[in-house]
């Protein structure tokens with residue numbers, strides 16, 4: 001099992017969700033995040049003062065999957081989120097030790113899907 005964490009542009013959330021649904025990936029968690037990548041944010045003028053805004057709004061996705069769904073999930077996120085410009089986002093894949101469905105106590109493959 002893997003936990004896939006992705007940071008994407010907020011306006012790409014719908015496209016990513018549609019691509020995930022098309023790949024039969026329905027279970028996900030979504031939250032708002034602040035972050036910066038290798039551009040370290042950007043500058044913007046607020047009331048005439050140049051300010052560094054180095055934390056940009058991003059959407060964070062968390063998706064726990066069986067091994068067979070790892071690449072389809074990555075592909076779907078890329079399909080929905082890529083524009084080819086900087087800031088498109090990043091995908092992290094982490095080993096996932098356990099998954100427990102609270103209602104039944106089921107674990108692992110039974111609980112994740």
Ligand SMILES: Nc1ncnc2c1ncn2[C@@H]1O[C@H](COP(=O)(O)OP(=O)(O)OP(=O)(O)O)[C@@H](O)[C@H]1O
Pocket residue numbers: 007008033034035036037038039056058085086087088089090
């Ligand atoms: N190494 C990292 N660790 C944690 N979060 C990261 C990391 N890299 C990127 N992120 C998160 O992903 C978001 C999007 O990153 P971004 O797409 O700008 O990456 P990048 O490496 O700068 O690539 P690009 O040059 O295409 O912009 C960031 O705002 C941050 O929230």
Ligand SMILES: [Mg+2]
Pocket residue numbers: 036037038039040086087088
């Ligand atoms: Mg960047």
